[in-house]
Amino acid sequence: MPAQPAQSTSPSAGDTDALLRAELGGAIRKLRKERGLTLVQLAERAALSHPFLSQLERGLTRPSMPSLHRIARALGTTQQALMATAAVPRPDGPAGSAHVVRSGEGLNVARSGGTARMLGAPGFSVHPVEHIGAPERFEEYYDHPGDEFVYVVAGEIEIELRGADGPESHVLGPGDSICYPGVTPHRWRAVGDGSLVRLLTVQNATPSDHHS
Secondary structure (H helix, E strand, C coil): CCCCCCCCCCCCHHHHHHHHHHHHHHHHHHHHHHCCCCHHHHHHHHCCCHHHHHHHHCCCCCCCHHHHHHHHHHHCCCHHHHHHHCCCCCCCCCCCCCCCCCCCCCCEEEECCEEEEECCCCCCCEEEEEEECCCCCCCCCECCCCEEEEEEEECCEEEEEEECCEEEEEEECCCCEEEEECCCCEEEEECCCHHHCEEEEEEECCHHHCCC
């Protein structure tokens, strides 16, 4: 009989997505318990529903970026730090080695106007995130520990920083970048077609981010 082709042992996209959701939910549950919070208490602090958080911790759903931001603030960490926990170790490298994320891999989280994809992993001192698409109107401000770097790959954005002297606005196009303290309330919107925007953001991890 002719030899049968070897079957791939790599997980399917659906299996990988389920694993990423489970990793994220488990990290939220672990941090919640470390903070001594019940599901109801976390739901109240994050202004989210108890059933939604229960499903999230069990890996049955995924949050949007705004809801993940609320959860992170309630737990004293950042969205990116939580997203970084949902990183599946690659079988082709030893523990503690380089973390490779191929195109189409990584946890995708919905945000207004597009998606955000985590490119990092726990244990690293930076949290890089790829953003595809951007809202065409300003929405709520974000703030978090650490510093943030934004690089515009494509499209054009207006980023607004709310300082002590009032809002400070910067318009950035392809090849432009900006750094600012994460504790400065910030938000951005697309200038023109939001679907054309491609961004890379990088946050530095803070000591509280490492909840292994």
